[in-house]
Amino acid sequence: MDFTLQVWRQDSPDKEGRFEVYRATNISSDMSFIEMLDSLNIELEQKGDTPVSYECDCLEGICGTCSLMINGRAHGPGACTTTCQLHMRSFQDGETIVIEPFRAKSFPVIKDLIVNRSAFDRIIQAGGFVTVRTGSAPDGNAIPISKIDADLAMDAAQCIGCGACVASCKNSSAMLFTAAKVSHLSYIPQGQPERMERAKKMIEQMDEEGFGACTNQAECEAVCPKGISIKFIARMNRDFIRSSF
């Protein structure tokens, strides 16, 4: 398969970026999107050009490192997929593919397609944890948790913090991420003592980072590689109301 790629190139955070057009040729339909970019970079290096910078790590869709806005969609076409799990057979032979970084004021570009997502780490640091007494491991089933709550907590806990929600939100809102991180602890007994404080602090940090606000359009839910539902945003809002007064 052959593709025309329009790739965002930006040398450093303070330099102006631009689109460069490249040809990706002899691409196997079984290649992942990352492998396709790798093969482009091999070619660029052979020509003496600077390879395109992008991020990836686990290559199995669970680490949240890969990003990319592909043809206007975070992680490209298809539901519940990360860029590393996206295969070139999802595209038409000869197609032009536009590749951009995840854009948000709170996600500044570091280089080319790599953005700084430390804002998410700071939201977690603000309250996305439970304070526990350390020591020997507690008994396995000492704290009973209902199957329903355990499942809901796991649904929220699936968030890999990739930032696709922010990238695809018309308002660059981080509410799906924050809601998932607030909610997964709010379903389980261990998360109860700090529940209100957690919601309050994480939301404060989210606002401080300069993310936008939710307008209930659910674009985040549509592109989330883990299919996290906006029902967690409603739950976070509930905790916010209770923690405010």
Add this chain to the structure above:
Amino acid sequence: MILLQQMLINNPIIKFYNSSIGKKIVMAVTGLMLIGFVVVHLLGNFQIFLGAEKFNAYAAFLKSIPGPLWAARIILLTAFILHFTTAFILSLNNKAARGGSYKNMATVQADFASRYMLESGVVIFIFIIIHLLHFTLGAIQPEFHDLDDGFMRDDVYRNVILGFSNGPYAYIYIVAMLFVGLHLKHAFWSMFQTIGVYSPALTPLLKKLSVFTAVAVAAGYISIPLSVIFGILK
């Protein structure tokens, strides 16, 4: 001065409003009040189909209770100002949050109404000013305002008939009501989501109710100028 500043920063209401979610909740609650008004106002207006006698008596009744009338007006105006200014603050924050702009940005599932809430809101705002100048204050078409119906009452019935039969006002009204419907289609269920009401059973129902409310309100209001245009009301 610093003490006052400290007091303001720590005030729970100000803290609440300063938060993005706090502002969203203000949008939802004031929106609910405005929807309440839109529905009650529509039910009141429907009395025009009962004839001039009933409709003028209804208008006279409202004027005979200035206390509750003005209380309702002040509450509504407050809700309206809060809804409108908060919408602008949120929109500006949201625009600023993007930073750069995308060359390509797909829309996967956001519906049309949800993407143009600010625009439909601005159209409704302009319409409200025209509407108040037209029927409430009589600054537009003053010759049809303050007519006497022969019983020492304002002839609001004839005011409506003449107002809609002359000039472009019936058509402005119809177009504006389409925007109200568009706004409500997203607003109604969105309001519940924002204040934290979500359940797998309830939310799909609320979305359906949202479409129903939008269509019913828009069609309800439009039926009045249409009836005047087609001579059903005269």
